[in-house]
Amino acid sequence: MTTSDSLPKNVLLGGLEGGGTKFVCAVGTGPGDIRDEIRFPTTTPEETLARAIAFFRQHKPAAIGIASFGPVDLNPASPSFGFITTTPKPGWAHTDVLGAFRRAFDLPLAFELDVNAAAIGEYTWVPENRALNSLVYYTIGTGIGAGVIVSGQIIHGLTHPEAGHVRLPHDWSRDPFAGICPFHGDCFEGLASGPALAARWGQAADSLPQEHVAWDLEAGYIAAALVNTILLLSPQRIVLGGGVMQQDHLFPLIRQKVKALLNGYVASPLFEGDLSGYIVPPSLGNRSGVLGALAIAQRLIQS
């Protein structure tokens, strides 16, 4: 790995992926050298953060990267920097995640949104991604979000992207489902997240057979969102992770629909053939987030 070359091999890094369902904590020097890792359910902030802190106390890493579920405040100049802000998850609104770590450790600490860390993980640890200048990582599962890397850096901007809430064409005659987003109804997440699939079809998404009409519709919404991403950002690769994307058969469907919607409008050597090199599953599987947290710890030491 390019980034590891400049670091002493024995620098121990810590990475935390704090999700709404479970927390994953790891220490190591990179994906090929994880020294210890634990995962436990997300309960109260006090209990959950204390368990994570105890794990890192035991291992004494040189820096810790903290990747949290959102929405979070990523503005270092803000009084609520490092907080989970307005989440509907009971007990977690306005939780000072970074502060809890600051009180426990006198170490370099980095704080990111979980999906941003996943993008950084795929970009940092996958050599063929490192050769690119831009990459978008989408998680499509309980919620939908995206981390956007441009010129090797994650985009923050106003706050951070909330790509799950974009508006898409919605053919009500084909799909009369009103969507489940409490803010926007039929935004991307409202139409295409795992809970939206379950609500529309009356059964869990992963119990729908491969030949169910659900998947053609789902691939269509995902393709529309990707087409808009391509036209607005021109990323050099799109990685699709998250629970819904465990349905491997979605990938070829999505790629076909992206090509059909673009109708020849984008020409690039990186955007060729059946797009199987352009729209890809995560190379790190379901470990993009925690390995991304490790990568942001590494960036902190290098900077």
Added chain:
Amino acid sequence: MTTSDSLPKNVLLGGLEGGGTKFVCAVGTGPGDIRDEIRFPTTTPEETLARAIAFFRQHKPAAIGIASFGPVDLNPASPSFGFITTTPKPGWAHTDVLGAFRRAFDLPLAFELDVNAAAIGEYTWVPENRALNSLVYYTIGTGIGAGVIVSGQIIHGLTHPEAGHVRLPHDWSRDPFAGICPFHGDCFEGLASGPALAARWGQAADSLPQEHVAWDLEAGYIAAALVNTILLLSPQRIVLGGGVMQQDHLFPLIRQKVKALLNGYVASPLFEGDLSGYIVPPSLGNRSGVLGALAIAQRLIQS
């Protein structure tokens, strides 16, 4: 201007905005010091490029920034770098714009897409924009496009953004117009460009009275595109230029609809009140493009 401070005041820069209708050429050291400027209609490539080259020969600038209508090839490693590629404009497909200048001048030459140059112009020469890290410039006129600045740099990526061709919600019961984009039908440009307005209503866009229902519909499509831009890119400001945006009354309508569509989902000190500081007309009026071309010439000398 910050960028001018480090340059000797007498460094003469050249800027060309080559549009599909007219070419504008200027020399000067910045917006407050334009020494000469000409504009002439876009005829054949040979005649038009020769006139531009003659203008710059006369003035001998230290560098020239060339901003061209698209689509263009911006990949320096490509054999057609600096070409206008697949334009339907008669005579202009596969025109080697940069090559014509290279044969005429032994000078630093920069090449950009016109809307990217407009974004760079607004970013470089407007102090309150320079204080931001990201900005999107939309042109909404004969065509629709956007230049995207992240961390002070324009995004290229795969090719360049083609933000006019994103897909938007289209309520066929309210607006049965099929759109005019030859590639995509009812994409953003197909529904909301000047020619789309003219085709839908049977009269030129600028002849439609302010109280015409056209404008509420138009503001709705623009707002949907901006909401998607905000959710995907989180830019710190959006500048709206181009012929359609000469209709000043669109701005408050668009801002209201953006707020309504987001429904409180984005909170930032930069995104407050009536959004009159967030969604803005170009500070450089209709000169963002040519002044942006001057800015890319300046960047070339500084780099």
